[in-house]
Amino acid sequence: MSLLKEVIESSKEIDNTTKIALENRFNEQVVKRNEIFLKEGQYCNDLLFVEKGLLRAYYLKEGKEVTDWFGTEGTFMTSIHSFYNGFPSEQYIHGIEDTIIRKISKKKIAEISKEHPSIEKWFRLITTQHLTRLQQRITALQFYTAKERFALLKEKNPVVLQKAPVSHIASYLGISLETLSRVRAR
């Protein structure tokens, strides 16, 4: 059984027939290691579910990559600005390793919503999770030291530390490569 199914099955927002309707609308795709799924300037009309592997969203700030999201297994991810506002994406999304994703377009979500209104609730929940994620990131950046932010990531997403290179992690934590290296060395 796929991870996506498990996640959808365990959702309390939607009834059983809706669950099945929803599951069936996701398309599978493979994103290879270092392959770019989404480029800056493109439109991201899909909500992605990471079935297996690890994705990363980043943007360019003065020519440098700044990571702002690791898409870990069992979670939904997208280019927020593009997906929710319909603007061209400022972000890139790429595979840190070979990754299996399942994706669904917002058009399809809207379609199923007509027949299955409880999808709206489910979708709002996803959006809310994104809001929460951003809020937590703000708190971390505003109050936690480099050490604490690292500890937090280690606690919540240890898999990222194992798979992502230092440069990705450092820019995600908002610290320099060197500081991360020192923090890591305890």
Add this chain to the structure above:
Amino acid sequence: MSLLKEVIESSKEIDNTTKIALENRFNEQVVKRNEIFLKEGQYCNDLLFVEKGLLRAYYLKEGKEVTDWFGTEGTFMTSIHSFYNGFPSEQYIHGIEDTIIRKISKKKIAEISKEHPSIEKWFRLITTQHLTRLQQRITALQFYTAKERFALLKEKNPVVLQKAPVSHIASYLGISLETLSRVRAR
């Protein structure tokens, strides 16, 4: 004509009859200067629109107030965690000055959505605005110096600088009182 009406009228997401239905469901309330509209632990079921005045959302971090949102005239505000997730609020919301708000509960929004499905789109837009606001705050905290963050606030929300005390502004910008004072002095 009220500011709320103007804002709703100018919305492209919803048709005219829906606009009227929506407008009528907002309730007016006055929040006095220094009056607390929402306390930590309470449930925030309302979306607020600031008709006139200035609100502030803050939370307590080690006994100290940390501002994370100024609700300026013509914008929608709420306790994000509580409103979207249905959890008790971690935030306080209070009036920096005497403020007229118009509020609508999520229950009412759901009700009107049944008759006027385009409300969903409108509501999603509000949510998206909140997402965008958070994203911008992350960028500011991660990359901008104290000086730049201050300049940004001055540019985007000069009214806050006029009305809110230094302590609120400093914690919003993620800097100390003293640094703000120095930055302000150019």
Add this chain to the structure above:
DNA sequence: CGCCGAGTTGAACTGAATCAAGAAACGTGG
């Protein structure tokens, strides 16, 4: 008047950035 909270200014300190150099890991081609 003198007190009180809000805001400013000064000096010392510190966490993290930057710059620079070296070590380790990586992969590609012989």
Add this chain to the structure above:
DNA sequence: CCACGTTTCTTGATTCAGTTCAACTCGGCG
């Protein structure tokens, strides 16, 4: 499977933005 160059990571020294602590100024108000 090794040799070589490239990229990634670590370590060290210096610098700097911003914090902290402390003293001082100012304006309102009993």
